Amino acid sequence: MDDTTPDRLALFIDGRWVPPRHGGSADVIEAATEKVLGRAAAASPADIDAAVVAARTALEGPWGSFSAEQRADVLDRFAAALKARAKATAALVSRENGMPISLSISVNGYGPAAMFSYYAGLVRAEDGEDVRPSMFGGRTVVRREPVGVVAAITPWNYPQPLAAMKLAPALAAGCTVVLKPAPETALDAFVFADAALEAGLPDGVLNIVPGDREAGAHLVAHPGVDKVAFTGSTAAGRAIGEVCGRLLRPVTLELGGKSAAILTEDADLAAFTTALPDVSLVNNGQTCHASTRILAPRSRYDEVVAAVTEAVRALPIGDPLDRGTRIGPLVSAAQRDRVLGYIAAGDKAGFRRTTGGAIPASTPTGWFVEPTVFADVDNTARLAQEEIFGPVLTITPYDGEDQAVALANDSEYGLAGTIWTADEAHGLALAARIESGTVGVNHYALDLAAPFGGIKASGLGRELGPEGLAPYRQPKSVYLATR
Incomplete structure (x- = not known):
């Protein structure tokens, strides 16, 4: 596999190119010509299962022992790999979804690299924990731990930046991710896999499994997922929110607007x-x-x-x-x-x-x-x-x-x-x-440095800025009896 291949007939699971278990694939149609641009692998529920297992294994393996500095170094290399592909990625997205190239070059080309660099700098500069005096004597150490395995589901309109708005903070926080991009723009999603391999991201930390609504629903409800991050329609967001509410699963929803x-x-x-x-x-x-x-x-x-x-x-x-x-x-x-x-x-x-x-x-x-x-x-x-x-x-x-x-x-x-x-x-x-x-x-x-998100039917939670990092962490308080 390389960046110039129009077809992407394998999924990216556990750091490897894996054929779909049921041989699924789908045409990606060029918006301006109505012709087939390429074919992309389509994940089944069985492929989703494999991706979640890989993400869980990576979370409990080497990635879980990486320091913030080590994660930041990987993100910087990831950003450099995305930047090197920026022009080609921008053109690919424009062909997939019709976005004018004058916009695509900044948002799909260089924007994702900037997000990875931003979150690398953010975690590199911060303290890993706070020590707070207790009101009752002693002290409390407040740690920020990764929330776990993240299911990231992204739409077709801004496929690269909307994925990066989830991937960059999740990886910076120490999470692992299963990314399910939209079928309409499945080809460009695998650029993240190319960059991950070049950056030396450990196996299983990022898994990419394009698929239909059935695949997305299976991922959202998967028992191995700890958090869901979704961008898309309000109707789909409501359905995802209902599932996550029943499971008491953290969810970020960036939905519609008028x-x-x-x-x-x-x-x-x-x-x-x-x-x-x-x-x-x-x-x-x-x-x-x-x-x-x-x-x-x-x-x-x-x-x-x-x-x-x-x-x-x-x-x-x-x-x-x-x-x-x-x-x-x-x-x-x-x-x-x-x-x-x-x-x-x-x-x-x-x-x-x-x-x-x-x-x-x-x-x-x-x-x-x-x-x-x-x-x-x-x-x-x-x-x-x-x-x-x-x-x-x-x-x-x-x-x-x-x-x-x-x-x-x-x-x-x-x-x-x-x-x-x-x-x-x-x-x-x-x-x-x-x-x-x-x-x-x-x-x-x-x-990039300020929170983005909505209220009412436009969603729950925020992305970008330091506020975009917080949803991928869970605080843990450790009380110590002595000062």
């Missing part, structure tokens, strides 16, 4: 429309934190609708490997049809479609949808309440900022949001009123 962008009276509209592709339509709209609901003051409403429509209409659509492309194809025919169904629902509801709404004539093959804007959208409508996961924006007027905040919070989700204002202090004050795990003022970005 975030609002509040433009204030003094907002710089040109700055917003310039940032709009990165904030509201990033990755062709296939982004959980995208600000897809635009809330505009009624006094500037017509101006906002015109500017947003013009900006969206001008976005270049085409080959995701072309650096000039801003809107590529969606990941699959099913996803394209789902998005088109929402557009049809918006038309049927009588909302004003100002641009887009069809399959581009310039792209006869591939799962493309024109970026679409609906104006005059009632915030209670499906178009404004349900996560579309495609290049569809809604614009809704508001009267006064109290109403703007109420509209932004009138959602079952609470993952992200943006505030656009000339007064940063005012933006911070408004952000404090938004029911959301994250908010951006005059832009939006994930910071």
